[in-house]
Amino acid sequence: MSYKILVVDDDKELRESLAENLEIKGYSVLTAKTGLEGKELFLKEKPDIVFTDVMMPDGNGFYLLKEIHSVSKDAEVIMITSYGDMDMAIEAIRVGAGDFIPKPVKMNVVDVALKRAIERLSLKQAIKSYTHNLEQMIQDRSVELTEQIKKSNTFLKGIISALNIIIEKFDPFNTGHSKRVAIITKAISVKMGYPPSKVQTHQIAAALHDIGKIFIPTNILSKPSALTKDERLILQRHPIIGYEIVKEVGFPSIVPKMILQHHERLDGSGYPKKLKGNQIAMESRILAVADVIEAISSKRSYRPALGLTKAIEEIKKGRNIKYDKDVVDVCIELIAKKRKDFLEGTIIF
Ligand SMILES: [Fe+2]
Known part of the structure; x- marks a missing residue:
């Protein structure tokens, strides 16, 4: 499956090089310069994975993460954090980011984060379809059961009426x-x-x-x-x-x-x-x-x-x-x- 990825970063050089690398690997990539622009693009294009810088003007990475999760919990958000800022990385995970990558961004680190994000997406998809099948099964089964109950109630009613006729004969x-x-x-x-x-x-x-x-x-x-x-x-x-x-x-x-x-x-x-x-x-x-x-x-x-x-x-x-x-x-x-x-x-x- 080909995933759609959104890269949000106010650093033009980083944004473009990350987008180019991901496109080379065959992903469909969208880019945005600010948190606000990233939010609008997310709502319009519904990408599967979002790489977002934390520090940005006009809506930072935490704002974008919150906005994305208010619409969909399915999208994987990977935060790009400042070098050595572990507190920010921990906070990113705490508020629901799937992963974080530190600056300067290295492509081998991006690859690992991406691979893990894709694994999480597949797992979510599998759970979703399992749940859907389960719900369908339950629905089918309850229709079946309701029918059976109706039939046995009719049957029971018939037997009781027949027994009543016998009682009344006596x-x-x-x-x-x-x-x-x-x-x-x-x-x-x-x-x-x-x-x-x-x-x-x-x-x-x-x-x-x-x-x-x-x-x-x-x-x-x-x-x-x-x-x-x-x-x-x-x-x-x-x-x-x-x-x-x-x-x-x-x-x-x-x-x-x-x-x-x-x-x-x-x-x-x-x-x-x-x-x-x-x-x-x-x-x-x-x-x-x-x-x-x-x-x-x-x-x-x-x-x-x-x-x-x-x-x-x-x-x-x-x-x-x-x-x-x-x-x-x-x-x-x-x-x-x-x-x-x-x-x-x-x-x-
Ligand atoms: Fe009696």
Whole structure:
């Protein structure tokens, strides 16, 4: 590669002899007499390497170096310093010059400085193209990943919908229950500040929370009257069955846990394990409130829909006793704001 070199020196003889020597070696050379002239030429021609005297009228070498670096850090600047002035040479390097050559200028010293400047330029170029390739690779990869995530989300949504259809076949009086519980769970989780990935996980658990009912006899699920004690014990196995089904699927571990705990209550009055307080995960407490709100406000096999007001009454009554107080407060606030929308809409994964 042929490099473009700018020589800036108020000493005509030195400027011209240096330029001539560099031209003989095949470089394209520009010259300027002052720092200011050098700056204008640099901006116009964008040379790769600049040799500049330090002591010049009208913008010295330090001024020129600063001006060059404010435009581009790529150019290599070599300062020509006075004989024996080591302080100036050190200062030149400190403020960003690539190298310095002392006066009187000797061509063998110029050659070495030039060779090293070219090596630094090649290295900068290599780093630049590597970084560019890396950025491109990252960009390509993220487009690919976004596509994959979209595809798997669609796939997951399909599987969950299919499972919901199966659940509803076994429990026809609960049509739409899981879907609405997932919507409520999502709304509460968002309001409580969970990040989108966790909200999605909670929605999955909510959509599948009653999956264990597929192993509960239909005559128990659809019984139009109150259940006997034995029937209730059988029904109360559905969180365990659901947990067993889902735990092997590979969802985050909170999904089977939420399914297992969605009927547990803070005071230990829930089932299947009669857990208390902190033994119940916060995510499960969210699902529990969402489940209760939906179940009470909708129709059941053994009773008509009781409505949202009754549902709110229940969670208020059980606040900090059966249900987590923060979850209850968030839920009530959400219902107050969007009462109509609260039980409508679709699951968005
Ligand atoms: Fe349930």
